Amino acid sequence: MYWTEFLTVALIHLLAVASPGPDFAVVVRESVAHGSRAGRWTAVGVGCGIFVHVTYSLLGIGLIVSQSLWLFNALKWLAAAYLLYIGIKALRARPAAPAELADGPAPARSLRGAFTSGFVTNGLNPKATLFFLSLFTVVIDPHTPLLVQAGYGVYLAVATGAWFCLVAALFSQHRVRAGFARLGHWFDRLMGAVLVGLGIKLAFTSLR
Structure with missing residues (x-):
């Protein structure tokens, strides 16, 4: 009965998640710098961040935020x-010492730190707030049972996590990481510039 609505939600989400943004930049940076485990846990953090947006959308808090300039800002x-x-931390990256350029395990990264990086990046994104607000008020029929809407939310979180796990798997490949190893500090600086740019762009995002 709700398959058409679900497919619409899935398609819109696919288009949104595939477009590079803060989540993509953070997952790529963690994967290249610290390997597949850190990348996967960052991806899981991003996926769990989706639950934050789904929860307040279902509770109607997203509507309040969208109507309050102070809260949005x-x-x-x-x-x-x-x-x-x-x-800025990434922009300050320094060239690796010669010994660090040899093949070996990725630098240690706590799984909690990787997860938190993904979760905070996604959970604090106000663009995601507007996306989920429009999804749950325009695309999804208000008369759709709350349980079904929650099911959509679970799908969105799982699909997001799965997508970024694929991104992490790609960018943590040995050849990819080896290619970045000798120019790692420049890659970090590039990703840092991207994140700073996204932060500045976000800072000037207007509600209306």
Whole structure:
């Protein structure tokens, strides 16, 4: 009965998640710098961040945020500050020492840190707030049972996590990481510039 609506939601989500943004940049950076495990846990963090947006959309809080310039700006500046923070850290990356260029395991990265990086990046993204608000108010019929809407939310979280796990698998491949190894600091700086750019763009995002 709800298959048409679900397929519409799935298609819109696919188009949205495939477009590069803060989530993509963070997953790629973690995967290249720290390997597949860190990349996967970052992807899982991004997927779990989706539950934040789904929860407040189902509760109607997203509508309140969208109508409150103060709340929207608070969320926007918090997210922008976080992106600027991790971006500036990446911009300060230094060339690896000769010994570090030899083939070997990726630098240690706590799984909690990787997960938190993905979760915070996605959960604080006000653009995601507007996306889910429009999804749950325009695309999804208000008369659709809450349980069905929650099911859509679970799908969105799982699909997002799965997509970024694929991204992590690609960018943590030995050949890919080896290619970045000798120019790793430039890659970090590039990703840092991307994150800083996204943070600045986010800071100037307007509600209306």
